[in-house]
Amino acid sequence: MDAFIELDGVRKVFDVRRRTGLLRRERHQVRAVDGISFRVPRGEMVGYIGPNGAGKSTTIKMLTGILTPSGGRLRVAGVDPSRDRTGLARRIGVVFGQRTTLWWDLPLRDSYGLVRRMYRVPEDRYRANLERCVELLDLGRLLDVPVRQLSLGQRMRGDIAAALLHDPEVLYLDEPTIGLDVVSKTKVREFLREVNAERGMTVLLTTHDLTDIEQLCKRVMVIDHGRLVYDGALDGLHAVGESERTLVVDLEHEMPPITGVPGARTVKVEGTRQWLAFPATHSAAPVVAAVAGRYPLVDLSVREPDIEEVIARMYAERPTP
């Protein structure tokens, strides 16, 4: 498997100077990325998640060559991004969800024209790419509208298209669905799935919306305090995150909290309904059998753990170093 993106013990330390008094300044170091290693093969779509300040954006900035790592080794398509930033720029597409690259006062089409000429995209490639983006992202009616008149979701779609007109080999997306409504999010996700499948484009995506990950990425990396705390399939997070499934039982009449079920504990009682939590790695059968054997059951159901809860618990479990 040839790795397209390679990181070996990559670090980024920021020297922060803070004013503490009128003239006194205090210096301290922020380890934004603290020894991260991973590999992404060509054509894979990976989710990169973590709480605020975890180091996601910093990683993307190093991958694009905007920032030079403080240590470790980093290669994208065999190139060191900080040494050949402009050379690599032709081969990558970047979308920063929080800032637009479009021209505020000009029609959307003009921004695309600039991309074409700046990246020297051949006319036929440009036309084909634009057509495809317009179709998939539903930009047809927006092309001649000045960008300042577009809604946030429309502008984001416009930005994503702008990042793809020069046929990049890899696409970095830093929170591409931030602030979008459900319809726009769905459109963006469909589009990303499409370009990933169709062109074999490598995609690295950060987000705070786990639905993005669930719907797009087979593989997810979780970063916290600059360290990789999980790298693997989305399902595998449950085991790592010590997540719990929930057995919901309806009893014939109100009773005190259920006790004596091995491996499970009652977490909530509401009238005749009670909730029992047990590890996600356990089978539900013995728990159900134990309850049914001793209590008058009317109905029951098993709830799978919510991925958001799992991740929230993962974040919470790691204290600040």
Add this chain to the structure above:
Amino acid sequence: MADAAVRRWGEGLRCYGLIVGMWVRSTMAYRLSFLMMAAGNFAATALDFVAIAIMFSHVDVLGGFSLPEVAFLYGTTSTAFGIADLTLGNMDRLGRRVRDGTLDVLLTRPVPVLAQVAADRFALRRVGRLSQGVLLLAWSLTRLDVHWTPVTVALVPLMLVSGAVIFGAVFVAGAAFQFRADDASEIQNAFTYGGTTLLQYPPTVFATDLVRGVTFVVPLAFVNWLPALRVLGRDDPLRLPAWVDFASPLVALGCCAAAALAWRTGLRSYRSTGS
């Protein structure tokens, strides 16, 4: 090596042109406001000269210089400065881009950052100042009572180009300091806007120490004072050797090298600190 450098410069200039074109079209989205700004720019700078002209209604000479001679100094520095101001004057917005993080977007493009920053928010209204300088220069040339030789004729365009390059280098160097979030634009403005105001007057009206400072420390005297005095057939107050009057292009080159060094250092420090 040299080939790569030439290609890089060519690419930079091409992209500068592309981005300037985008800004000009953006400006034209608000045509009326553009026309008013350009007129305002013209009028505001013209007032400077009106003040000088009024002075001449009371006295015949200023520091030993006649009105056409002062207009010549004024026109040369305003033209040189106007060119630099029009093409690079918006570089001091770099500080804002560093602080709000939008510089990152420029760094993801396959184009030299200098070209992108130089063209950023290109303000066509600045032709106001430039055209005012050109008009005054033209007027002074018709009124000047000097003996033109091929050498002095050649000195005029040479001094305009060198002067524009020197001011441009100051703009670039000033912007380079803004990579470190500290805002240095006030210092830079002192050299650029302050400098051109200084150079509008004959050097004889200033203290010798000041003249010495702008000759040897910040070489603004090479923008127009030294070559212009040669054209006007006068000796400079510092009594420098004659060849110095022709040194402006060399000084301009030196300024470019210093500015390029400052720029690269600034950019490198940004990329390792992030702000």
